[in-house]
Amino acid sequence: MVREALESYTDMDEFFRATPMGVMYWFFQRREPFLAQKTMTKWSRDRIDDYVLLPATPGFVTRTECFFVSHFWHSSQDPDPGGKYLQLMQHDLEQQPWSFIWVDWSCVPQHPRSPEEEAYFTRVLQTMSAIIRNSGFMYFYPxxxxxxxxxxxxxxxxxxxxxxxxxxxxxxxxxxxxxxxxxxxxxxxxxxxxxxxxxxxxxxxxxxxxxxxxxxxxLSIYVDDIRRMLDYQTWSPTLIAILHQTWNGQLVQIRRFEGVVE
Incomplete structure (x- = not known):
């Protein structure tokens, strides 16, 4: 199904313009290109083979297969000049089993962006909480x-x-x-x-x-329930309210556009 959906797009701009009502896809960098680079590679249409596209739906992004990298930007032109923090991350990550990694500089279009890329970038920001929540977490901060x-x-x-x-x-x-x-x-x-x-x-x-x-x-809601509610909020961005019964019998409603939790 995923392959058929992606093959329905005629070009990259059509993919970027895809309506938010459809399935969102994230670019994850493959293990080999990440570990081989000397500095953080800026996202580019010329390096599409460095990536896999993972659907923003349950079960595709998992902590056993994927990592999210949290890092400072030292410059708007290059978040890690010289690759100092990249090398620290590579050293730690090459010791662990995983397949795909998400780094903002490398996995989402950066400035200057076309209108189509800007639309996609906005949808990534709206859904990236699910990347963090469902991936392993890697960081090195100054x-x-x-x-x-x-x-x-x-x-x-x-x-x-x-x-x-x-x-x-x-x-x-x-x-x-x-x-x-x-x-x-x-x-x-x-x-x-x-x-x-x-x-x-x-x-x-x-x-x-x-x-x-x-x-x-x-509110002392179990972590599994928190994850389910937040994931559902990500997967269903147009829902006005999210209703969830927790493991211990609580009924929780998030009225997202009012900013209310009951």
Whole structure:
């Protein structure tokens, strides 16, 4: 079915223009090109053979097969000049069994983008929470800077997982701030530590995602239930409300466009 759906597109621009009502596909870089590169490779139509397309539907992106890379951007022109952090990640990841990896610089069209690429880029942003939630998580951060994207990525991984990652010095400030959001709330924590985004528009949806994650966790809903609700929200972006009965019998409703959880 996946192959037939992809073969129905006549060219890349038609694929990028595909209606959001259809199945979303993510570019994942294959293991071999990732481990062979000397610096992070910018996404390009000329290197399509470096990728697989995985459908944004349950069961295709899994933690046994896929990794998500969380990293700082050191420059808008190149997030990792010289490949310093890439080499650290390659060293760790080549020791582990996996097949595909998602790095924003390498797996989604970057500036300058055509209108068709911009439409696809927007849909990736709207659904990338499911990539983080369903993939293994890899990171290497420089000395702490209050980057909101990094905090969100750490929160998405930590609050939708049963196990915990080792609290390395570069990871520790972010996970401590995730716990602070659980104790206090999201916005005061962001203000206290000066979290910022390069693009103001990103801040609005990142804060809303963080608030939903923290609220579900504070309601003591099981992680499996949180994952199911959030995945369903990703797979069904037009639903006004999501109704879910948890393992312990709670009935939870998310009215997404009102920002209400009952």
């Amino acid at each position: 000395p702490f800077e209050p980057r909101l994207w990094i905090l969100y990525e750490v929160a998405e991984q930590a609050l939708t997982s049963v196990g915990v990652l080792p609290e390395t010095p570069d990871y520790q400030p972010f996970i401590e701030h995730v716990r602070e959001m659980e104790r206090v709330s999201v916005r005061p924590t962001l203000e206290r530590h000066g979290y910022r985004c390069t693009y103001d528009g990103d801040r609005d949806f990142l804060v809303s995602w963080l608030e939903l994650l923290v609220l579900l966790k504070r």
